[in-house]
Every structure is written in structure tokens, then in C-alpha cells.
Amino acid sequence: MSRYLFDNTDARTPDRFAVLESCYDHVSRRRLELTGLAPGWRCLEVGGGGGSLGDWLAERTGPDGEVTVTDIDPRWAESRPHSPQVRLLHHDIVNDPLPGDGYDLIHARLVLIHLPERLQVLDRLVRALRPGGTLVLEEFDCHWSPVLASPDEESEALFDHVQAALLAQLQKAGADPLWGRRVLGAMRRAGLEDVTATTYAESWQGGTPGIDLHRVNAQQTEAGLRADGVTEAELQRFYALLRDPGFVVNSPPLISAQGRRRGR
Template identity: 40%
Template sequence: MGGAVREAGGSYLFDNGSAHAAGQHRCLAAWLDPISVGRLRAGGVGPGMRCLDVGAGAGSVAVWLAEQVAPGGSVVATDLAPLPVPSRSGLAVRQHDVVRDPLPEEAFDLVHVRLVLSHLPEREGVLARLFAALRPGGVLHLLEFDAEYAPVLTVPDERARELYERYQRAKLRAFRARGSHQGWGRECAGALVRAGFVEVEAEARIDTLAPGTPQLEMQLHNTWHLREALLREGLAEDELAELRGLFGDLRFRACSNVVYAVRGRRP
């Protein structure tokens, strides 16, 4: 995802300090980096540009950006709890809370934000701050999920279908309890328009969750990474173990969340 996501009370639902964080970031990079990089490349990235990557996580996109803007460019990669990021010329990693900490105004040619704003109750205010951080003509690249869309395609039996659907509902409740809007992906293009961006473009993509894919492996990591939240929302330990077995069953298929890649320019 981005990186750590704020939870009520100041702790984190997705914690970069968790033993499961590295696996989560690896799965997200394998799934989403081709989408992010494709959109960034199509939007125009080149030497000398100044870039901001918000919620950089393990830094795969930030590293790619630093390679594209060299020589002469720079990338600032921020996160609430920064992870080690491979060193590149012009790349700086900073601990930063995009809700509360200041951002320089008219400082960046490009801002990239992936799977961050949907988790923030202050998302519209943050969009305004990102708008102000862009130079006139600068571009915001946003990638978000509609996680309310996740239908099952094939299952070994009806018990497995019911369990997977309960798991999805439990995740949504856990996120909503912390101010997250898991359907915001389908609304974020409109949010960019309201924030003053022009030439707003949106692209939607759906993949298949199947054993051996990073999309489904991420769900496996979620049963561990979100274990406490899922237990609070009514799932039992034996049901989480059953889900882990289901995710290795070749008879299981489901649709991924809808991935929305949205781009807008500051006039």
C-alpha cells in the first residue's frame, strides 16, 4: 500500500513493523507496480523532474521514479513508518504524516499516491494539500481500490463460499471502523475534479485471485497481518486457518478488487 495506515487510537492496522509487512509489500509490488509504472510512463516522467511519492511502502515505485528523473531530478518518498528503500541518486526517504505534517507548496512536478487516501477520513483535505504541493502544470497520479467489489467465482463447496464472503465483510467492517472508505476508488476521479484538477483521466482494472498469484497471496498475508482485527469482527482462529487452506486450493477463484488508476493536472 502505501505504507502504514492510521488506526483509531494512534496504532496501525497495516503496520510496517509487522513480520508480515514485507510479504504484503512484495505482493502489492508484483500486482500493482506494472499498473503504476505504466500510468506514470504514459503521463510523462523524465530527467530533471521533482517527484513526491506518498505512502511509499517498500519504495519500489520511488526507486523507479528516481531512475527516470536522473540526472538532475529528485524524489522524496514519504511514509508514516518508512521501510528500508534501495539507495538511488536523488532519492530521499522521509518519515511524514500527509494529514498533519507540512508540505512545501508548488514544489513538485509529479505526485504519486497509492492505496493511502481511502484509509484517511481527511482524504479530501489531503487532496487539497497535494494540489497545493504541485507546481502549476504538475500531475497527481492516484491508485485506489474499490474493495467493496470482490465476488467469488469458483469454490470447492458452499461452505468455502460463505466463509470467504464472511472474511470480506469482516475486513470491510474493520476498515470502516477506522474511518476508511473501501469503495473510494470508484469516487476518487470525481474527488480530483472537486479539488480543482483538470484533464482528469481514470482507468479501471480487475484481475483474478487464484493460487500462486500475488493477488491471492496478499489475501493470505492479510489473514495474518489483520488477524486481531478479523478476530474482533467475528472470525475464529480455526476459520482463519480454513481460509489459508482455501487460498491454496486450485478450485478457488475470485475477482480482485477493482483497481482505479486516476490522473489529474493542476492548472
């Protein structure tokens, strides 16, 4: 059974979506352009979160296009003005019937990584494409976030300790922190053709917007982190470290993979 660890009812969720949009929307847009995205296309954006990419897809597909954005809890996309061409759906990609089929393009960023049923969902998404249609999945490889600069060795060890505990929380909820490095192979096995991928990462300095993803993730899972032995003092030092300009960590690499359904 699917259980998304980072509950969208949490008031800090917009902070997560703000980081994802500011750090990764430009990467996603470039990858989506490579699909040949054109006016009139029918697009499905799965687990659309804050909804920014849905709006961008609507701009690019124009008045003759169709963009459906789904989420198990689309409250944050609903709460901001969005294009009239975007259909927002309260929808569970694991359990609900698909909202349509014959899509030219299906995109999901950082959604399947959380779903224990990710391979079944992948098969469903492939079947929902038109022949020749394109699936783009963008996923983190959470096991490659090296510390690039640190005020001292203790701080580096603290970051690694909290990060390991956070990955354990993700795994307990059914996420696969290594899904990013597995996604291309899974897409090939699901029958897609011309599967390619690019990987994007950048340095995140303490006190800059990107590194805030680590704060929001830790704050939303504090109870589980404490239960797994992270102390209150460690958590407070961790939050202070994320504000320290002397600390720099590599962002989790985002692997953007695309593949085409057979046929024309």
C-alpha cells in the same frame, strides 16, 4: 485522527509490499508514463511503502531529477538498497508540513483510502503541484472482489464472510473501502483538470502470489476479526482456501486516476 490499520512494524509487512509491487507496479508505471514523465522532473511519492516506485521514478527522472518518497514508517524502503537520487522521509501526510512544493508529479497508491482526512490531504497535494503538474492517485474499490471459481458453495460463503469482516476492520480504522470509485469525482471537485482514470483487475488463483494479500491482511487483523465473530476454525479454513488452486477470486480493482493542476 489517522490510524493506519496495517502497522508497518509487523514482520509480515514485506509480504504485503511484495504482492503490491508484483501485481500493481506495472500498472502504476504505465499510468505514470502517461503523465509525460521526463528527465529533470521533481516527484513526490506519498506513502511509498517498500519503495520500488520511488526507485523507478529516480531512473526515469535521471540525475537532474528529484524524487522524495515519504511514509509514516519508511523502514522497509530504508532496509533495501535504493537509488542515491531518492530522498526517503519519515513523514505523516496528514499532520506534517509538506516536504516541498512546485512538484511536476505527485503519486500515491493505496494511501488516501486509509486516511479519514483524505479530502484535506487531496487539497494539500493539489496545492503542492506546480501549475500544470500532475497528481496520480491509485486506489482500490474493495467492494468488487467476486469469487470466480470455488471448490464448493460453502467456501465461497466463507470467503465473503471473512472479507466482509475485514472491510469492517478497515472502516473502523477510518478507511473508505469505496474510495476507489469516489477518487475521480473528488479530484475534479478539488479543482484538477483533465481528470481521467483506468481500472485494473485480474484473477487470483489459490496458491499464487497475488491472493497472498488476503492472507497478510487477515493475519494482521486477526484480533479484530475474532472480536467481530470470525472463529479460529473459519480463519484456518480461509487460509487453506487461499492455498487451494480450485479457488479463484477477482483481485480488488485498482482505479488509477490522474489530473492536472490548472495553469502552465
